[in-house]
Amino acid sequence: MMNIPTSNHPRVVIIGGGFGGLSLAKKLKNKSFQVVLLDKHNYHTFQPLLYQVATGGLESGSIAFPIRKVVQNFNDIYFRLAEVQRIDTENKKVIADIGTIFYDYVVIATGSKTNFFGNEMIKQNSMAMKTIPQSLNIRSLVLENFEAALLTNDMNEQNALMNFVIVGAGPTGVELAGALAEMKKHVLPKDYPDLDIRKMQINVVQGASKVLDAMSDKSSKKAEEFLKKLGVNVWLNEIVTDFDGKKVSTKSGREFYAETVIWTAGVMGATLEGFDQAVIQRGNRIKVNDFNQVEGFTDIFAIGDVASMMTEKTPGGHPMMAQPAIQQGELLALNLMRLRDGKALKPFVYNDKGSMATIGRNKAVVDLPKFQFSGFFAWFVWMFVHLISLIGFRNKLVVFWNWMYNYLMFDRQARLIVRPYKRKNEESFEMHN
Amino acid sequence: MMNIPTSNHPRVVIIGGGFGGLSLAKKLKNKSFQVVLLDKHNYHTFQPLLYQVATGGLESGSIAFPIRKVVQNFNDIYFRLAEVQRIDTENKKVIADIGTIFYDYVVIATGSKTNFFGNEMIKQNSMAMKTIPQSLNIRSLVLENFEAALLTNDMNEQNALMNFVIVGAGPTGVELAGALAEMKKHVLPKDYPDLDIRKMQINVVQGASKVLDAMSDKSSKKAEEFLKKLGVNVWLNEIVTDFDGKKVSTKSGREFYAETVIWTAGVMGATLEGFDQAVIQRGNRIKVNDFNQVEGFTDIFAIGDVASMMTEKTPGGHPMMAQPAIQQGELLALNLMRLRDGKALKPFVYNDKGSMATIGRNKAVVDLPKFQFSGFFAWFVWMFVHLISLIGFRNKLVVFWNWMYNYLMFDRQARLIVRPYKRKNEESFEMHN
Structure with missing residues (x-):
């Protein structure tokens, strides 16, 4: 009822x-x-920042907003979960x-x-990042991998635990790879002094011939350059065909031994x-x-x-x-x-305001309809646009404060394992978690 | 290893x-x-504020702190999960x-x-609140109850969904009851305009003859008065003997029909x-x-x-x-x-700094070794003491900001259902969630 x-x-x-x-x-x-x-869900999710929840930069509540609060003062509106x-x-x-x-x-x-394109093995073994619960799962898994890497003397196992494969180099994949690279650089060596964090590998595997393939060539090139500067391995023209939980295979025959695959290659x-x-x-x-x-x-x-x-x-x-x-x-x-009212309908005309992606501190790319730019100013614009797009004054302020803190302290403080390590992408899991 | x-x-x-x-x-x-x-867990939990996580006043990350961060600069220390x-x-x-x-x-x-005192029925059917996952479960359950209450035309069922029984009137029980009462007053009527929130019942069932029975009589009396002012039903000298998921029974034969029992009656x-x-x-x-x-x-x-x-x-x-x-x-x-070093050990002497509990906005009680006080100033002292006791500058600031916001806006914004509704108290659940 x-x-x-x-x-x-x-x-x-x-x-x-x-x-x-x-x-x-x-x-x-x-x-x-x-x-x-x-x-x-009883909340709206600001999906563009999910990757920051996954990498401990933001708490989940900062990018979610209670739907009932949005419609609190509306007449004749009914929200139902x-x-x-x-x-x-x-x-x-x-x-x-x-x-x-x-x-x-x-x-x-x-x-x-x-979209796992019907590949059940990949679906079962890799992580998706479309919802807050999924992002929290990735956060837990990344941290749990490092805890586990400490405990093993099998170097192959340790390498696999510290090897992260991100499939897809759209904005989500690129931003996630950049954020992991910054964790590697600034946070993990301090947290795991008895682990050789240099062994951590971040691989971005892209089917197309460039990263951010919906953006301008200039921005794609720049983003790839930023990723490499941060130590991310970028693999272009590589189609991932399988992941059995241990080994990623590609069409060209390449193999990655990794415990963690994050799938951003299709929606x-x-x-x-x-x-x-x-x-x-x-x-x-x-x-x-x-x-x-x-x-x-x-x-x-x-x-x-x-x-x-x-x-x-x-x-x-x-x-x-x-x-x-x-x-x-x-x-x-x-x-x-x-x-x-019986009037004629107006056709939709898309006002393309451009697109952007951030790779790391002071590193972003922006495509406006007329021109492109990158670097510190692009990064600043990226932050500003995302900040004003968040719903609610409190969320804006909390995110702003966290970004300031993370920037100044080179830190990501939301690194708590509050959810189980699960590699499930079933709808039922997304719904009930 | x-x-x-x-x-x-x-x-x-x-x-x-x-x-x-x-x-x-x-x-x-x-x-x-x-x-x-x-x-x-890979984090320290500031347990005194768990009740605010449960009632949407704070996000879980604000009262948790990564243990690895605490010991980051120590020599010869090893943290293991x-x-x-x-x-x-x-x-x-x-x-x-x-x-x-x-x-x-x-x-x-x-x-x-x-401590459920060996009562398996109560353990299976009621909620505990000793960990962050448990607090998030309570938050989800409370909100899900209201979502469900909207959907039923069976008035008994609706009443049971909106009936909250807190067993135990120690600081945890009292603070939780007060926070729920404030949600009832300020948040829920706005969020659920098509539900008669006046029907929401908050019952605190206490075995002893006073609330906060470890505190002074003066503070106990005052706390009870505050609770009643907020519309909480206080039941003294009542021992809860059973809860089958629908009905709470007490030793004296009293019965409460409630979907939600939060057990704070023993550790x-x-x-x-x-x-x-x-x-x-x-x-x-x-x-x-x-x-x-x-x-x-x-x-x-x-x-x-x-x-x-x-x-x-x-x-x-x-x-x-x-x-x-x-x-x-x-x-x-x-x-x-x-x-x-072969020296004689020093015996422990407890320096009792007093105890305190907050019931609601401007409503707290403080017992110092020499004297007691209550009301606005006690509430202010309670906030100050809890704020400085939190680990980490960021957490202090985030909690302070949230309290300011909640106080000024009469709001509790962290009302997201991000976890499933589960009534499990098993250790395994606590550990892995």
């Missing part, structure tokens, strides 16, 4: 409290809609674990999840059941028109990572990042009002 | 990185001992899950754990195997002499909660709090040096 009261206003059910879902909900505030917001299974498009019902609910409009804003839309296969596009994303309407429907929408809006400029859909999700959520709020 | 190198210095093995173990390790810094510090099972007193060996180690001196500083020493039963005193504590030597040994020591030093003033041993542990740890460092 969802226990949502009836309302005089049309009901919009939003599935997902990520960047897209929340920006939509905020714009619908007190706009004569009843909004039902569903998420499987729920996992949605299916949309019954014929009867206009959303079917979730806590019950079903009728909708006038439904918005799928379920984001994306890690896929977190779609729901209830749609024809024809609606599901490449990358498991839902095909939408310029108004984010799911193909074949006028009352069902998809926004953000899970939506694939193919335009001339974006034949493969928009990039799976925060900005398209936020902008689509904002426009959709307007379009829902226009739809209700 | 512990992989501890040999040393010219005598080896002190310290089991436990709590208040006692850490104060001892710090005082032994560079004092020509080899120190081996073992703990089952390990759970100790047994002391082989004949062969002078400590037996842990990661291997065995010889000692010249061994110090048992394992603290205490929740017991977390002793190790390897000692005669005669050495184990009331409350599962190890009998020690005035020098903290375990009865029958000159090279085995116990300090803090796990040690029972019976003196004229303390026939039942010292109170199981931070202060005796810290003071015993400090003196023992001195005595180990004296023992090594």
Whole structure:
């Protein structure tokens, strides 16, 4: 039973409290809609900083925000902690674990999840980093590996425990590799004086011919240079084909003996059941028109990572990042009002504000539509943009303070093993943890 | 394999990185001992503030501190993440899950754990609050109860979900009850506008005839008054005899229908195997002499909660709090040096600095040896003392900032469900989570 009261206003059910879902909900505030917001967590996750949680730079609470707090003063809005299974498009019902609910409009804003491309071995043995629990698992595993490395006299085992393979060199992989390299440089030698930390290896294995392959060549080159300067081994044009928990194999025949593989090499839309296969596009994303309407429907929408809006400029859909999700959520709020009022809908035009990635202290790359830059200023811009994008004054301040502390003290203080060492990527685990 | 190198210095093995173990390790810094510090967590827990983690006032990382960071600049000290099972007193060996180690001196500083007095039903169904994972479990459970309460139309079930029974009215029980009452007053009505939060019940069930029964009558009375003012139901002279997950029963025949029972009614020493039963005193504590030597040994020591030093003033041993542990740890460092140097040992004399408990904003009670006071100033003193007692500048600042924020904004922002709802108190769960 969802226990949502009836309302005089049309009901919009939003599935997902990520960047897209929340920006939509905020714009619908007190706009004569009843909004039902569903998420499987009771908090919004600021995913761009998950890698800092994984490497002990930030606590998980600093990059999460209670969804109920976001919508505290909204009229006629109902948040429910729920996992949605299916949309019954014929009867206009959303079917979730806590019950079903009728909708006038439904918005799928379920984001994306890690794509292991069907490789069960890799899925079972490697770590994903899309949620806070997963990031905390990585943090625990990294630290537990060093504790275990202290205890063994088998040098092969010790090397494997201190060998980290990051698959994928998109922003997540690059940022994670850089953060691990800084731990290696500044934190771990002090924490483990009786261990030769020089033996720690950080490998980034990238299938494409450059790191950050969605960015400009200039930024890619610079990022690779930064990574190498930090001691990260960068492997380009290498496709990881297997990881049995001990050995990583690539298509070209290369092998890495490592206990830890972090998989950032692919994401896929977190779609729901209830749609024809024809609606599901490449990358498991839902095909939408310029108004984010799911193909074949006028009352069902998809926004953000899970939506694939193919335009001339974006034949493969928009990039799976925060900005398209936020902008689509904002426009959709307007379009829902226009739809209700019988007005023509406005098509979505993506305002590409650029992209950026940080590799380490004073080391970042920024691509703006017109020009690119890197180094200290880029790093400063990266920090500023991420700081103002965080929800909530308290989180902004706590993150700012932590960054200042980490920068000045060359420290990462959140290195507590508070979660078990688990290499599970099942949905059930993500949900309940 | 512990992989501890040999040393010219005598080896002190310290089991436990709590208040006692850490104060001892710090005082032994560079004092020509080899120190081996073992703990089952890689962090020190500031237990007096666990209740604030449980009620969303603080993040867990703010009250934990990496042990490796504490001992970073010490010579000849080795921290190992390990759970100790047994002391082989004949062969002078400590037996842990990661291997065995010889000692010249061994110090048992394992603290205490929740005492369910052998009642398996209560143990299975109620929540303990001695560790950070347990506190996070309570936080998740409280919030999940409200999410569930929204979904039911069965009023009995809803009442049970919103009924919280805290067993025990020592400082932990009283502080937790007060914090829940403040959540009820300031946070929950805003977060759950479609739920009648007035139905939330907070019951404190105390076996003794007063709350805070180790404190002065004046402070007890005042604390009870504060609790009642905050809307907490205080039940005195009631012994809880059973909880089947739905119903709490007491000796006098009273019944509470509640989904959540938090058990703060007893602690017991977390002793190790390897000692005669005669050495184990009331409350599962190890009998020690005035020098903290375990009865029958000159090279085995116990300090803090796990040690029972019976003196004229303390026939039942010292109170199981931070202060005796810290003071015993400090003196023992001195005595180990004296023992090594062939000098006479100094007996422990407890310097009782008093005790205190906070019930809510501007509401605390303080017992000093000479006089007692309560209210705003006591609350201020409580905050100050806890703040300066936290390890690390960063933690002090983060906690201070959070308290300021919580006080000014009437908020508790750390209300994220990041852990599953589990009612387990097994050691294995505590260890691995």
